[in-house]
Amino acid sequence: xxFFSGFSLINEEYLxxxxxxxxxxxxxxxxxxxxxxxxxxxxxxxxxxRVDRLQLFSPAFFQTKEEKFKRLQLMSYKKSKLLxxxxxxKGCFFPYxxxxxxxxxxxxxxxxxxxxxxxxxxxxxxIADKGVKIEVYLGSCDxxxxxxxxxxxxxxxxxxxxxxxxNHFLLLN
Numbered sequence: 001x002x003f004f005s006g007f008s009l010i011n012e013e014y015l016x017x018x019x020x021x022x023x024x025x026x027x028x029x030x031x032x033x034x035x036x037x038x039x040x041x042x043x044x045x046x047x048x049x050r051v052d053r054l055q056l057f058s059p060a061f062f063q064t065k066e067e068k069f070k071r072l073q074l075m076s077y078k079k080s081k082l083l084x085x086x087x088x089x090k091g092c093f094f095p096y097x098x099x100x101x102x103x104x105x106x107x108x109x110x111x112x113x114x115x116x117x118x119x120x121x122x123x124x125x126x127i128a129d130k131g132v133k134i135e136v137y138l139g140s141c142d143x144x145x146x147x148x149x150x151x152x153x154x155x156x157x158x159x160x161x162x163x164x165x166x167n168h169f170l171l172l173n
Contacts, residue, residue, distance in 0.1 A: 004028070
């Protein structure tokens with residue numbers, strides 16, 4: 001199993017243990033890491049490597065957000081990276097108390113990539129057509145992504161697990 005971390009995070013995979021399929025042929029990603037997991041899956045399949053399952057936890061889904069929102073995120077990051085990341089983490093844990101997570105250094109190009117990423121239904125269908133089971137997990141109280149639009153989008157190609165009262169980390173408290 002290969003796990004890809006979310007924006008500015010490292011070693012948070014323990015938060016998803018109850019959902020992760022531990023097979024060596026599974027690829028998982030949380031938030032920004034979901035984009036990386038999708039890319040890794042495509043690359044592995046292109047190289048005739050076996051992938052049975054792609055698990056996307058709270059995938060970074062911003063393609064329905066207005067450009068004004070995205071510009072504001074980037075401006076806030078440029079103004080104070082530390083304050084931006086602090087507020088971002090608060091949003092990830094909302095409406096519950098924050099837990100300790102490990103952070104790594106980030107740069108604005110990563111934030112820009114996740115904000116501007118366009119999920120492709122055709123690309124996901126191509127992966128599913130190659131026998132990969134796609135699973136998406138979303139929390140109803142996620143304050144980071146557009147949960148309803150993500151749910152509608154991914155339902156076409158994936159099994160979507162909608163966790164009532166869960167936040168961006170899929171936690172319930």
